[in-house]
Amino acid sequence: MGVGAALTIPSAQHIIVHLYRNPVQQARAIALFGAMGALGNGQLFCAFIMGWASAQAIAPLVISVFALLSFFIWEAFIPESHAALPPKIWKYENVKILTAVSLVPFMWLGSIFPVYSWLWETVYHWPAIKTGVHFLPIALSSPAGLATATFLQSKFSLKFVNILGFALLVVGTILLPFGDSEDLYWRFNFPGFLISSFGVGIVYATANIGLLANTPAEVSGIVSAMFMAMLQTGGAAGIGIVSSIQASVEARKGGPLVFDGRAAGLWFLVGFVGLLMFFSIVFMTSSKPSAASNEAVVSDRESTHSSVTRAEFSGDTKGVKMTQTSSP
Numbered sequence: 001m002g003v004g005a006a007l008t009i010p011s012a013q014h015i016i017v018h019l020y021r022n023p024v025q026q027a028r029a030i031a032l033f034g035a036m037g038a039l040g041n042g043q044l045f046c047a048f049i050m051g052w053a054s055a056q057a058i059a060p061l062v063i064s065v066f067a068l069l070s071f072f073i074w075e076a077f078i079p080e081s082h083a084a085l086p087p088k089i090w091k092y093e094n095v096k097i098l099t100a101v102s103l104v105p106f107m108w109l110g111s112i113f114p115v116y117s118w119l120w121e122t123v124y125h126w127p128a129i130k131t132g133v134h135f136l137p138i139a140l141s142s143p144a145g146l147a148t149a150t151f152l153q154s155k156f157s158l159k160f161v162n163i164l165g166f167a168l169l170v171v172g173t174i175l176l177p178f179g180d181s182e183d184l185y186w187r188f189n190f191p192g193f194l195i196s197s198f199g200v201g202i203v204y205a206t207a208n209i210g211l212l213a214n215t216p217a218e219v220s221g222i223v224s225a226m227f228m229a230m231l232q233t234g235g236a237a238g239i240g241i242v243s244s245i246q247a248s249v250e251a252r253k254g255g256p257l258v259f260d261g262r263a264a265g266l267w268f269l270v271g272f273v274g275l276l277m278f279f280s281i282v283f284m285t286s287s288k289p290s291a292a293s294n295e296a297v298v299s300d301r302e303s304t305h306s307s308v309t310r311a312e313f314s315g316d317t318k319g320v321k322m323t324q325t326s327s328p
Contacts, residue, residue: 085222093214094158095223097283098207101162102230104276105204107238108169108196111269112138112176114239115246115262116189123257124182134185137193145201150209152202157286158210165202166277172196173273177266180259242268 075083090096113135120126120134145165152161172195179188211223242265250261 085226086219089215089219089222094210094284095214097280098210098214099226099230101203101207101276101280102211102227103234103237104166104169104273105200105207106231106235108173108200108269108273109138109142110235111238111242111265112193115242115265118256119259119262134189135193137190138197141194141197142201142204145198146205147201148198149202149205153206153209158206158213159280159284159286161202162206162210162280162284163277165199165206166273166280168199169196169203169273170199170270170277172199173266173270177263177270180263238269242266 075085075087080086080088116135117131120131121128126134145168149161149165152164172192175188175192175195179185179192208227211227212220215223245268246261246265248261249264250256250258253260
């Protein structure tokens with residue numbers, strides 16, 4: 001079921017890229033697609049904390065590292081036309097940094113919900129409906145960030161918009177560790193959720209639109225799959241790391257009923273988001289979606305009778321070789 005659900009996203013974004021050739025319309029369509037997913041982030045869940053020292057945590061981590069290394073080694077030795085992830089895809093503008101940035105949105109969202117849902121329902125004894133209502137700032141603000149990002153990207157460079165989103169995300173997350181009691185929700189948590197989730201929406205839209213705008217439409221399915229894989233990786237890693245930090249601090253300071261462990265996990269999020277913001281400032285180049293669009297996309301837009309093969313793509317990263325078909 002999970003595999004089937006995952007397959008729908010790259011194919012849907014591949015269709016969007018081909019249906020909306022205009023960069024501005026394409027950015028709006030991709031942001032709207034992302035907003036539909038953001039509206040579903042109100043669901044609550046809990047995580048059973050095993051700790052990094054347990055075999056249940058170490059074994060999957062070691063296996064996943066070796067599996068990932070084996071994948072890239074295999075990809076390096078097979079013909080590029082047969083590669084699941086063509087190595088030359090990394091040479092397109094901003095693909096490397098935006099792929100790394102894609103870790104951030106679900107890492108933040110996937111950590112915030114379990115941290116606060118357990119606190120509010122177990123420690124504060126809030127009913128589920130009250131917990132859900134207090135998460136509304138996230139559910140409402142992140143789609144607003146997506147919409148704002150599409151407007152800003154038509155006026156400013158992707159780098160500027162991305163850094164703006166990161167700045168909001170860092171500032172909002174910094175407020176959260178100070179909301180360590182029930183009566184401080186409106187002073188720290190509410191504005192923190194609004195600001196940071198607005199930034200999450202901007203970062204999500206910038207990474208998604210930037211990756212698709214900077215690569216040929218013919219590989220949009222591969223790029224979308226990369227994007228979703230990094231989102232899910234960030235979500236899984238985030239909850240694992242934050243939960244482990246929380247558990248280790250709670251073991252030394254008062255147990256799970258105090259806020260110290262959760263605050264430490266939130267400070268990790270501040271540090272990680274700040275690190276990716278720094279990388280964006282240093283490594284990301286300035287471009288608008290319209291200027292970043294690969295010439296292959298323009299060429300394909302001008303000819304409705306062109307076709308591109310996977311093998312042709314593997315030969316040139318600056319422009320995809322087009323094979324014209326005769327008109328009837």
